[in-house]
Amino acid sequence: MANKITTRDTDYSKWYNEIVVKADLAENSAVRGCMIIKPYGYAIWEKMQAELDRMFKETGHENAYFPLFVPKSLFEAEEKNAKGFAKECAVVTHYRLKNDENAPGKLMVDPDAKLEEELVVRPTSEAVIWNAYKNWIQSYRDLPILINQWANVVRWEMRTRLFLRTAEFLWQEGHTAHATKTEAIEETKLMNQVYTDFVQNHMAIPVIQGIKTESERFAGAEETYCIEALMQDGKALQAGTSHFLGQNFAKAFDVKYATAEGDLEYVWATSWGVSTRLIGALIMTHSDDNGLVLPPKLAPNQVVIVPIYKGEDQQKKVVEVAEQIKLELSNRNIRVKFDNRDNFKPGYKFNEHELKGVPLRIAIGPKDIESGTLEVARRDTLSKSTILREEVVDYVLDKLDQIQKNLYEKAKDFRDSHTTEVNDFESFKKIIEVKGGFISAHWDGTIETEDAIKKSTKATIRCIPLKGIKENGKCVYTGKPSTQRVLFAKAY
RNA sequence: CGAAAUAUAACGCAGUCUGGUAGCGUGUCUGUUUUGGGAACAGGAAGUCAUGUGUUCAAAUCACAUUAUUUCGACCA
Numbered sequence: 001m002a003n004k005i006t007t008r009d010t011d012y013s014k015w016y017n018e019i020v021v022k023a024d025l026a027e028n029s030a031v032r033g034c035m036i037i038k039p040y041g042y043a044i045w046e047k048m049q050a051e052l053d054r055m056f057k058e059t060g061h062e063n064a065y066f067p068l069f070v071p072k073s074l075f076e077a078e079e080k081n082a083k084g085f086a087k088e089c090a091v092v093t094h095y096r097l098k099n100d101e102n103a104p105g106k107l108m109v110d111p112d113a114k115l116e117e118e119l120v121v122r123p124t125s126e127a128v129i130w131n132a133y134k135n136w137i138q139s140y141r142d143l144p145i146l147i148n149q150w151a152n153v154v155r156w157e158m159r160t161r162l163f164l165r166t167a168e169f170l171w172q173e174g175h176t177a178h179a180t181k182t183e184a185i186e187e188t189k190l191m192n193q194v195y196t197d198f199v200q201n202h203m204a205i206p207v208i209q210g211i212k213t214e215s216e217r218f219a220g221a222e223e224t225y226c227i228e229a230l231m232q233d234g235k236a237l238q239a240g241t242s243h244f245l246g247q248n249f250a251k252a253f254d255v256k257y258a259t260a261e262g263d264l265e266y267v268w269a270t271s272w273g274v275s276t277r278l279i280g281a282l283i284m285t286h287s288d289d290n291g292l293v294l295p296p297k298l299a300p301n302q303v304v305i306v307p308i309y310k311g312e313d314q315q316k317k318v319v320e321v322a323e324q325i326k327l328e329l330s331n332r333n334i335r336v337k338f339d340n341r342d343n344f345k346p347g348y349k350f351n352e353h354e355l356k357g358v359p360l361r362i363a364i365g366p367k368d369i370e371s372g373t374l375e376v377a378r379r380d381t382l383s384k385s386t387i388l389r390e391e392v393v394d395y396v397l398d399k400l401d402q403i404q405k406n407l408y409e410k411a412k413d414f415r416d417s418h419t420t421e422v423n424d425f426e427s428f429k430k431i432i433e434v435k436g437g438f439i440s441a442h443w444d445g446t447i448e449t450e451d452a453i454k455k456s457t458k459a460t461i462r463c464i465p466l467k468g469i470k471e472n473g474k475c476v477y478t479g480k481p482s483t484q485r486v487l488f489a490k491a492y
Numbered sequence: 493c494g495a496a497a498u499a500u501a502a503c504g505c506a507g508u509c510u511g512g513u514a515g516c517g518u519g520u521c522u523g524u525u526u527u528g529g530g531a532a533c534a535g536g537a538a539g540u541c542a543u544g545u546g547u548u549c550a551a552a553u554c555a556c557a558u559u560a561u562u563u564c565g566a567c568c569a
Contacts, residue, residue, distance in 0.1 A: 345530075
């Protein structure tokens with residue numbers, strides 16, 4: 001009951017449960033909405049981390065680590081940011097427990113150990129980081145600062161949803177400081193592109209790049225660039241954001257640098273992040289009724305070998321061939337697992353690895369040994385073929401590549417067929433209700449209209465697409481003139 | 493915080509209306525036989541029925557309160 005995850009049409013629980021479970025921390029615990037990432041799920045996260053980290057470094061960034069605790073005075077320095085997060089902060093007020101005299105064996109918060117200044121558990125790290133940057137930046141020679149942090153953050157949401165909105169989550173947050181506005185904006189766009197490349201090429205999830213409207217923008221940002229993906233149930237998911245922060249944080253933390261001309265100027269800032277929410281996106285984009293479907297580039301095991309045999313003689317022969325194939329594949333950097341557990345039957349293993357989303361499965365039995373063949377099954381299409389034993393390496397390399405592409409194409413076809421151009425509000429309402437997905441429509445650019453549409457349909461503006469075509473039209477709600485279509489959808 | 497539903501074994505559930513021995517499936521443990529799509533049989537272990545109070549000869553079951561969870565609102569990556 002506690003672990004059941006149900007969206008409107010789809011029960012994702014069996015897929016999630018391979019990867020993550022809701023943390024059952026304690027009876028009557030006030031901590032809700034935390035998750036335990038199981039080893040298999042964490043292995044996927046590690047793959048994602050490794051690739052993102054490589055991309056960050058390739059674009060000139062370095063990793064660093066900053067404190068979990070943010071003194072309240074620092075936190076409130078940038079007003080808009082503080083206000084945006086104020087309602088969802090966990091706050092540390094005491095630093096000690098003591099024995100409870102009224103309840104032997106129990107502990108209580110020591111009232112004498114009240115902190116003079118409360119500590120906010122970071123919901124994001126701008127405040128601590130910019131407090132540090134103040135001391136790191138003196139001159140234009142110190143710029144740019146291009147730093148990324150891998151960390152956990154806490155956001156005490158009213159309502160949590162496993163994976164997509166947990167109270168604590170893992171993420172990376174990049175925080176950069178630049179001498180010029182142009183350079184900072186370039187950085188913001190660059191990271192938006194890095195996220196796009198990663199999500200599309202590695203996660204096989206097609207995304208729309210765009211900028212957020214004022215009401216959806218990050219608290220404290222001047223412009224928020226985002227990538228938006230569409231899930232199989234027709235709801236949109238924000239997959240990654242990069243923010244141009246202007247000089248807001250520089251002014252709040254008084255971070256100035258001496259220019260080459262000797263003037264003092266405030267620096268320009270960006271921040272950008274993606275979180276474990278991406279694993280949720282991965283599941284909800286590709287999975288089918290048989291369980292997870294993982295893109296080869298992120299699958300902890302790309303190939304699993306299942307042996308089939310009767311009796312010890314056969315077992316010996318089959319295992320020998322299987323080990324040999326495993327070696328051949330590993331030598332080509334393919335992540336391969338030989339499932340030689342003797343206490344499960346092949347059929348059980350087939351189903352288990354399907355549930356876990358392993359892209360390719362190789363079955364080897366006595367018949368194959370005799371004929372020099374192998375049976376290879378694809379997870380994405382659930383189709384099986386028999387191949388020659390000596391072709392295995394080339395075949396696997398080729399198929400892994402195909403699966404990666406096929407998953408992307410499939411997701412893209414779904415996304416495209418669930419993106420509808422709409423020109424009047426009646427169809428807007430109908431499409432959102434019946435079909436779901438993205439709606440491309442004209443908007444007059446005002447918050448009032450955005451709000452009214454949200455109230456009436458629950459759909460929000462996901463983004464103003466970067467690659468949108470300029471065209472003159474009339475706002476779908478007010479009929480006022482507009483120059484570009486924006487993307488609406490119901491969102492997670 | 494508003495509205496509704498739910499809480500029984502590790503997991504999924506029945507039993508509650510109509511009070512009277514704590515049940516089923518999966519998993520788990522032992523043994524034997526099994527292995528080309530979730531094995532079969534036999535035997536075993538496992539539950540303060542969310543918590544508290546009340547009604548009753550008797551409460552998983554009825555009443556009241558509390559807590560937690562889920563879904564829908566408001567909030568949000």
